[in-house]
Amino acid sequence: MTTPKLLNRLTFRQLQVFRTVYERQSFSRAAEALGLTQPAVSAQIRQLEQALGHPLFKYAGRTLHALPAADALAASARAIFGQVSRLQMSLSDLDGTITGELNLAAVSTAQYVVPHLLARFRAHYPNVQLRLRVCNRSQALERLAERRDDLVIMARVPQDDDLVFMPILDNEMIPVVWPGHPLLEATSPTLADFAHHYVLMREPGSGVRGALEELAAEEGVALDHAIEMGTNEAVKQGVMAQLGVAVLPRLAVRLELEAGLLAPLELPGFPLRHSWCTVYHRERFPTPVTELFLRFVRQHLDELHAHFAADPAPLPSHGVACLPDATP
The missing domain is CATH 3.40.190.290 (D-Maltodextrin-Binding Protein; domain 2)
Structure with a gap:
């Protein structure tokens, strides 16, 4: 998939849901943390997998495992959200508030x-x-x-x-x-x-x-x-x-x-x-x-x-x- 197509199909909400699932290693715990239903979390992850063209997670028994594409995306998501947070801090500094x-x-x-x-x-x-x-x-x-x-x-x-x-x-x-x-x-x-x-x-x-x-x-x-x-x-x-x-x-x-x-x-x-x-x-x-x-x-x-x-x-x-x- 070319970069423009990927940029057009990714959303911050998908990345937010992904990051929560990745960190909590559970769809249900992620749903609870985000205030969503588990089917809604699963739908966001499926859309993200379709946009990336790679599976992100798989179950072995009742344990959720992150696949290599998830590890790569997690590193990029941390950088993306870190930059967004820094932008928010910079804008807050301009306003005189943090x-x-x-x-x-x-x-x-x-x-x-x-x-x-x-x-x-x-x-x-x-x-x-x-x-x-x-x-x-x-x-x-x-x-x-x-x-x-x-x-x-x-x-x-x-x-x-x-x-x-x-x-x-x-x-x-x-x-x-x-x-x-x-x-x-x-x-x-x-x-x-x-x-x-x-x-x-x-x-x-x-x-x-x-x-x-x-x-x-x-x-x-x-x-x-x-x-x-x-x-x-x-x-x-x-x-x-x-x-x-x-x-x-x-x-x-x-x-x-x-x-x-x-x-x-x-x-x-x-x-x-x-x-x-x-x-x-x-x-x-x-x-x-x-x-x-x-x-x-x-x-x-x-x-x-x-x-x-x-x-x-x-x-x-x-x-x-x-x-x-x-x-x-």
Whole structure:
């Protein structure tokens, strides 16, 4: 097929649908993400295949596989959409505004940090539309593999040359108990002593649970008395209710520690430390807004570190009211 014919038959909508199917490796997940029916997605892909003169996907059982033509088109589509995004940014600069979207996913422990970044970023770039999805580690890894988000914010980034990451802040995990717990009066308590109590933990796949289980395995300590709870807040409330003890990110309990509602417990091997990082897959070409956000985070890391290293206190005002622009 000659280039003019191809240019006349391709549409941005087809490329958008293709990119979503390619990234999510599923027609149904792509349909959900785009707000379309699965037959509509299938029709767009068929039209695109007819325009290209090559098949793009095939099923092996229930698994969707990208064919060589799809890999070639994906590389071109990333470049095309990247250029369109840069054009949008250039036009926004001419207007004196920066517009676009920033889609983030963050593991649940990072929810204590990410809103502070987003508030500062929005103060500088109020016309950028922000979306944040909070999930556990297993879900974050799944979203990262499927390239669903512009950035994923997580700790313990997998060793993978295809992942690009930037550390932003230490995630320090500490044992916590309720005030008056007998372990606070014990002489040199150990992880084994800690594990004799009911240990409140998140579901399998949680980053904090994984870090605790790794340390317990290294020290040969069995976590036989575990009570599983679905959120960090439930774990925190469970400790305050004297249901059990737990290991939690220090930032998740800093207010309760300050108020005397929880008490930190000194144990060998703690605190556990892993850095929260911004992560994206090399094949998900960063948009200009993503690049802008990453640059903004780098520029404000010192401010972020200083705030969370100090005693709990409000951040200095960024001078922007948390109200949408009501100008007609």
